[in-house]
Amino acid sequence: MYxxxxxxxxxxxxxxxxVSGRFNKPYPDVGLHESGYxxxxxxxxxxxxxxxxxxxxxxxxxxxxxxxxxxxVTDPPDGKTYNCGKFPKSWGVSDASQMNNLSAHTAEQGVxxxxxxxxxxxxxxxxxxxxxxxFESLSEFVCGREDPWRSTPWYPKLNxxxxxxxxxxxxxxxxxxxxxxxxxxxSTGIIDxxxxxxxxxxxxxxxxxxNHWYTFYTxxxxxxxxxxxxxxxRLPVGYWYFQExxxxxASPYLIPTESIxxxxxxxxxxxxYAKNAGLQVILDLHAAPGSQNxxxxxxxxxxxxxxxxxxxxxxxxxxxxxxxxxxxxAMATYVNYIEEAHGLDNIMMLELLNEPWGMLDLGKVRDFxxxxxxxxxxxxxxxxxxxxxxxxxxxWGTFLKNWPYDNIYFDNHAxxxxxxxxxxxxxxxxxxxxxxxxEKIACTYKSQLxxxxxxxxxxxxxxxxxxxxxCMPYVDxxxxxxxxxxxxxxxxTSPWWRRHIxxxxxxxxxxxxxxxxxxxxxxxxxxESERTEPSANFWSFRLAAKKGxxxxxxxGNRDACLHAPVADFxxxxxDDNQQKLPSPVSEREFASYFSSxxxxxxxxxxxxxxxxxxxxxxxxxxxxxLVFAVAGVSVAGFKYMRRDDVNLVGSGYANVPTTDxxxxxxxxxxxxxxxxxxxxx
Numbered sequence: 296m297y298x299x300x301x302x303x304x305x306x307x308x309x310x311x312x313x314v315s316g317r318f319n320k321p322y323p324d325v326g327l328h329e330s331g332y333x334x335x336x337x338x339x340x341x342x343x344x345x346x347x348x349x350x351x352x353x354x355x356x357x358x359x360x361x362x363x364x365x366x367x368v369t370d371p372p373d374g375k376t377y378n379c380g381k382f383p384k385s386w387g388v389s390d391a392s393q394m395n396n397l398s399a400h401t402a403e404q405g406v407x408x409x410x411x412x413x414x415x416x417x418x419x420x421x422x423x424x425x426x427x428x429x430f431e432s433l434s435e436f437v438c439g440r441e442d443p444w445r446s447t448p449w450y451p452k453l454n455x456x457x458x459x460x461x462x463x464x465x466x467x468x469x470x471x472x473x474x475x476x477x478x479x480x481x482s483t484g485i486i487d488x489x490x491x492x493x494x495x496x497x498x499x500x501x502x503x504x505x506n507h508w509y510t511f512y513t514x515x516x517x518x519x520x521x522x523x524x525x526x527x528x529r530l531p532v533g534y535w536y537f538q539e540x541x542x543x544x545a546s547p548y549l550i551p552t553e554s555i556x557x558x559x560x561x562x563x564x565x566x567x568y569a570k571n572a573g574l575q576v577i578l579d580l581h582a583a584p585g586s587q588n589x590x591x592x593x594x595x596x597x598x599x600x601x602x603x604x605x606x607x608x609x610x611x612x613x614x615x616x617x618x619x620x621x622x623x624x625a626m627a628t629y630v631n632y633i634e635e636a637h638g639l640d641n642i643m644m645l646e647l648l649n650e651p652w653g654m655l656d657l658g659k660v661r662d663f664x665x666x667x668x669x670x671x672x673x674x675x676x677x678x679x680x681x682x683x684x685x686x687x688x689x690x691w692g693t694f695l696k697n698w699p700y701d702n703i704y705f706d707n708h709a710x711x712x713x714x715x716x717x718x719x720x721x722x723x724x725x726x727x728x729x730x731x732x733x734e735k736i737a738c739t740y741k742s743q744l745x746x747x748x749x750x751x752x753x754x755x756x757x758x759x760x761x762x763x764x765x766c767m768p769y770v771d772x773x774x775x776x777x778x779x780x781x782x783x784x785x786x787x788t789s790p791w792w793r794r795h796i797x798x799x800x801x802x803x804x805x806x807x808x809x810x811x812x813x814x815x816x817x818x819x820x821x822x823e824s825e826r827t828e829p830s831a832n833f834w835s836f837r838l839a840a841k842k843g844x845x846x847x848x849x850x851g852n853r854d855a856c857l858h859a860p861v862a863d864f865x866x867x868x869x870d871d872n873q874q875k876l877p878s879p880v881s882e883r884e885f886a887s888y889f890s891s892x893x894x895x896x897x898x899x900x901x902x903x904x905x906x907x908x909x910x911x912x913x914x915x916x917x918x919x920x921l922v923f924a925v926a927g928v929s930v931a932g933f934k935y936m937r938r939d940d941v942n943l944v945g946s947g948y949a950n951v952p953t954t955d956x957x958x959x960x961x962x963x964x965x966x967x968x969x970x971x972x973x974x975x976x
Contacts, residue, residue, distance in 0.1 A: 329423055329750070331438050331439055331749075332423050332436070332437075332438050332749060333414075333436075333437040333438070334413060334414060334417035334423075334427065334428035334434055334435075334436055334437075335410055335413060335414055335434065335435055335437060336406065336409050336410035336413050336433060336434065336435070337432070337433055337434060337435040337857065338435070339854060339857050340406060340409070340433060340857075341406055342401075342402040342403045342406055343402075345397075345402040345405050345406050346397065346402065347858075348433065348857075348858070349395050350858075350859060351431055351432055351433055351857075351858065351859050352394055352395055352409065352433065353395060354431050354859065355430045355431050355433060356379060356391050358429075359379075359412075359416055359430055360378070360379035360391060362416055362419075362420065362427075363416065363419045363420055363421070365378050365379070366378050366419070367412075367415040367416045367418070367419040368415065368418070368419055369383060369411075369415055369418075370414070370415065370418045377415070379391040380392075382408060382412070383411075386404070386407060386408040386411050386412075387400050387401075387404035387407060387408055388400050388404055388405060388408035391412075394408065394409060409433070413428075413430050413433070413434050416430075424689060424746065425689060425742060425743045425746045428742045428746070429739060429742055431735075431738075431859065432738050432741070432856045432857050432858065432859060434742060435742075436741075436742045436745045436746055436749065438745075438748075438749035439749075440745075440748050440749050440753065441745075441809075442809070443748055443753035443810060443811055444456040444457065444753075444808075444810070444811050444812055446753075447679070447704075447753075447811070448677065448679055448702065449575060449643045449644070449679070452575060452643075453526050453527070453575065455526060455812075455850075455851070456807070456808040456810075456811060456812030456813070457526065457527050457575075457577075457755055457811055457812025457813065457814065458524065458525050458526050458527065458808075458812055458813065458850060459525060459526070459527035459528055459529050459577070459812065459813065459814035459815070460520060460525060460528055460529070460814060460815045460816075460817065460818035460836045461528070461529045461531065461757075461758060461814050461815065461816045461817045461818065462512060462528055462529070462530050462531065462565065462817070462818060463531065463816055463817030463818070464511070464817065464820070464821075465507070465508070465511050465512055465531075465565070466508070466530075466531060466532045466533060466536065466561070466562065466581075467488060467531050467532065467533050467581045467582050467592055467593075467594060468487060468488040468491060468504075468591070469591055469592050470486070470487075470591065470769045471767055471768060471769035471770040471820070472817060472820050472821065472824075473507070473511070473820070473821045474768060474769060474821065474823075474824060475821050475823045475824070476503060476504075476507060476821065477491065477500060477503055479769075483498060486591065486596055487591035487594060487595060487596045488504075488533065488548065488582075488591075488594050488595075489547065489548065489594050489595035489596070490596075491504060491549070492504075492547045492548045492549040493547045495549065501549055504549055505549070505551070505552075508551060508561035509561055509564070511821075512565060512568070513568070514568045514571060514572070516568070516818065516819070516837075517568040517569055517571065517572035517574060518571075518572050519837065520572060520574060520818065521572040521573055521574060523836075523840055523847060524847040524850060525574065526573075526574060526575060527574060527575040527576070527577060527643060527812075527814070528569055528574055528575075528576055528577070528814075528818075529576075529577040529579055529646070529757060529814040530562075530565060530566070530569075530576050530577065530578055530579060531579045531581030531582075531592070531649065532562060532578065532579065532580065532581060532582075532626075533548065533580075533581060533582035533594050534580065534582060534583055534584055534594075534618065534619065534622040535548035535550055535582075535594075536550060536551070536555065536562055537555060537622050537625040537626055537629060538550060539554060539555045539556075540555060540625035540628050540629060541618070541621040541622050541624070541625035542621065543584065543617075543618040543621045543622060544618075548594070555629060556632060556636070558637050563633055563637065563639070566633065566639050566641065566642070567637070567639060569641055570638075570639050570640075570641045574641065575641050575642075575643035576641050576642050576643060577643060577644045577645075577646055577681060577757075577814070578626060578630065578642050578644070578645050578646065579646035579649055579681075580619075580622065580623060580626065580646060580647060580648050580649065581593070581594075581649040582594035582595075582649075583609050583615070583618075583619045583622070583648055584609065584612075584614070584615040584618040584619055584622075585608040585609035585612050585615035586605075586606065586608060586609055587606050587609045587610070587619075587648055587649075587650065587651045587652060587655075588605055588606050588650050588651060588652040589602075589605035589606060589652065590650070592649070592650075593649075593650075602652075602654060603654055605652045605654065606651060606652030606654070606655045607655070609651075610651075610655050610656065610659055610660070610663070616663065619648070619663070619667075620663075620666055620667055620670055623645075623647060623667045623670055623671060624670040624671065624673070624674055626645060626671075627645065627670070627671045627674035627675045627678060628674055630642045630645065630675060630678070631674060631675055643679065644678075644679040644680070644681050644704070645671060645678050645679070645680060645681065646680075646681040646682070646683070646706060646757075647663075647664055647667045647668070647671075647680060647681070647682055647683075648663075648667075648682075648683060649683055649706075650683050650685070650686070650708065651663075651683060651685045652685070652686075653685055653686035653687060655685065657685060657687060657690060657691075657694060658694065660685055661691075661694045661695070664682050668680055668700050668703070672700070677702060678702075679702050679703075679704065680700070680702065680703050680704065681704050681705070681706050681755070681757070682703065682704070682705055682706065683705070683706040683708075683757070684705050684706065684707055684747070684751075684754075686708075688705070688707050688743075688747045688751070688754070689746065689747065689750060689751075691705070691747075691750075691751040691752075692750040692751050695751060695752070703752050704752055704753050704754065704755060704811060705747060705751055705752050705753070705754045705755070706754070706755055706757035707744065707747060707754050707755070707756055707757065708756070708757055708758040708759070708816075709740060709756050709758070709759045709803070710758070710759060710760060710762070711733045711736065711737075711760075711762065711763050712760065712762035712763050712764050712765055712770075712771075712833075713765055713771055713773075715777070717729075717733070717763065717764075718763065718764040718765055718777065718779050719777040719778075719779060720764075720777070720778065720779050721777060721778025721779065721781065722778070722781075722782075723782055723785065723867060724864065724865065724867070726779075726782055726785075727791065727792075727795070727864035727865075727867055728864040729763055729764075730763055730792070730795050730796070730799065730864070731795065731860055731862060731864045733763045733799060734795060734798050734799045734802055734860035735859065735860060737799060737802040737803045737806060737856075738802050738806060738855075738856035738859075740756075740803070740806045740807075741806045741809065741856055744756070744806060744807065744809070744810050745809060745810065747810075748810050753810060753811050754810050754811060755807070755810065755811035755812055755813065755814065756803070756806075756807040756810070756812075756813040756814070757813075757814050758814060758815075758816040759803055759807075759813065759814075759815060759816065760815065760816055760833055760834050761796060761799060761800055761832075761833040761834075761839055761844060761845075762830065762833040762834060763799075763833075764779045764780065764783075764830075765779075766779065766780035766783050766829075766830040767828060767830035767831065767833075767834055768824075768828065768830075770830075770834070780830075783829045783830060784829045786829070786832075787829055787832060787842070789867070789868055790868055791863070791867045791868045793842075793843065793844070794861075795860065795861075796833075796844045797843065797844055797845075797846065798855075798860050798861075800839070800844050800845045800846075800849065801846075801849040801852060801855045802855045802856055802860075804845075804849045804850065804852075804855075805849070805852050805853060805854070805855035805856055806855075806856060808850070808851065808852075808853065809853065815836045815839075815845075816834070817834060817835065817836070818835070818836045818837060819835045819836070819837050819838070820834060820835050825837075825838055832844065
């Protein structure tokens with residue numbers, strides 16, 4: 296089937312650029328809005344529930360009391376400076392050590408004092424950023440953009456947050472998703488889709504990819520997604536598929552023989568599968584000309600060793616940049632056409648580009664987004680637009696201030712399984728403690744993600760998984776053995792692991808559903824990997840659901856993070872007799888200080904205190920607070936950096952000898968750091 300040039304021109308001319316629209320009325324623009332930020336106690340903590348949060352309340356002082364030199368003031372000021380050893384009299388609680396002591400004050404006073412403490416510490420902070428409103432699970436960051444999924448153009452269709460899976464490895468190859476599709480590596484020279492397309496004719500295996508497009512996913516997969524109560528899929532595609540409309544060359548990439556306008560084109564067939572199942576689609580440009588990040592998921596792996604240069608062949612090459620803009624406009628034209636010609640009206644949003652590299656000039660990335668939106672809105676005036684944050688989610692507030700477009704959303708990718716600090720463990724106990732830590736980190740995203748929604752634009756967690764390590768073969772080209780994969784199979788049979796993996800999944804989902812929603816990476820890996828690789832259970836949604844790690848009962852649970860995860864990692868299933876190793880400073884240890892006798896049921900011990908204006912000040916208590924504060928601030932600072940920034944640091948190696956972790960012979964492979972989809976290159 297062929298569409299005439301006249302029809303394409305008609306489709307383009309039928310719309311005009313829209314710089315404002317009818318969506319997102321509660322927040323008509325994007326960018327910085329700091330004046331409206333409020334940090335407060337979560338309303339779920341009230342007089343009736345206060346006592347049940349004893350552990351969580353005890354855990355906050357280690358970091359909170361060390362912020363801002365350990366001092367805070369009230370708003371409005373009352374002429375005094377306070378700290379955790381001296382609260383204002385009007386709060387009804389004398390100091391932090393008294394907070395859980397309900398014999399010294401009422402629950403109502405405790406709730407009021409805790410709320411005032413959170414507000415005062417936040418007010419006293421220099422930067423009103425993600426760290427300033429982190430009080431474990433007890434705080435709530437508010438800005439007037441709560442539940443942003445309710446103010447979207449697709450809300451009438453979904454009536455819920457986005458609950459999605461990624462269709463990974465179908466139209467943009469990644470070895471770890473389909474390791475059995477072809478013979479990868481040195482013997483063939485195939486490391487990504489670019490190299491496959493370049494070599495398949497000589498190797499005589501081009502039909503493998505053509506067959507893959509039509510068989511890896513079927514209608515049954517999408518029907519299963521719907522039965523799991525998913526409502527959306529995110530569909531990654533490469534620029535080469537749209538050559539027929541854009542006019543930009545796809546060489547050397549293999550493209551389908553069918554016209555892009557044919558209902559039998561593989562991309563159109565997948566969108567049809569989704570439509571038949573009642574699923575919306577986020578159409579995602581995952582691979583741009585020249586590679587926007589150097590990963591294999593961009594189609595072409597970088598040849599540069601230094602990460603400083605990754606993505607620059609895309610950003611600074613005028614031909615590649617023009618080709619990207621032509622492709623995005625072509626994608627919008629394609630969306631118009633399949634809606635008109637085939638009745639496929641389920642393209643919910645267009646993602647301009649997946650994961651522009653985190654060391655690129657952010658101003659130029661913003662300018663690219665501006666030009667791309669202009670192209671899209673010229674073709675399809677009210678197309679919702681999704682922009683990836685380039686691994687720098689909190690820098691966009693000032694970059695987008697006075698941004699002229701509305702109906703704009705951001706994509707944040709939140710993985711737990713690549714940095715050394717995330718994955719390192721070498722015995723069953725440390726494996727369990729690692730899992731427990733990631734459960735806690737998942738809940739810190741509550742304030743982090745909402746800060747991005749408030750400071751920039753409403754955000755979706757467009758990629759995440761259940762992995763807390765890099766044990767899936769080929770998922771991480773930086774793989775090094777720290778012992779983290781030694782007991783991986785235990786997680787599939789242990790009751791302890793089952794409980795905590797479910798907790799981890801529920802906390803991630805709950806946090807994301809406070810914003811626009813989520814998209815798990817990925818729906819499945821190839822059949823052989825799902826049968827033989829234990830780690831596939833943490834990357835394949837359908838396996839995780841089958842194992843019970845993900846349960847549709849999680850959907851809509853807003854309160855998964857109100858209580859800390861159960862800290863029973865020392866005990867496990869009761870069959871671990873290894874010597875117990877000391878844990879890092881945690882709320883568990885700090886809580887033990889309270890239970891050790893420093894705080895009694897009838898108030899603090901008289902272990903040296905002074906009286907100032909009638910307000911008690913326990914010097915030993917405050918000294919202990921300072922000790923824990925130093926550790927807490929260090930841990931908190933590290934925690935925030937590693938979730939978003941450490942992903943951007945590392946070394947890339949082209950053609951470096953490496954020994955495969957499955958004890959294969961030494962081979963040569965391209966290696967880079969891994970972010971995003973868990974990309975090995």
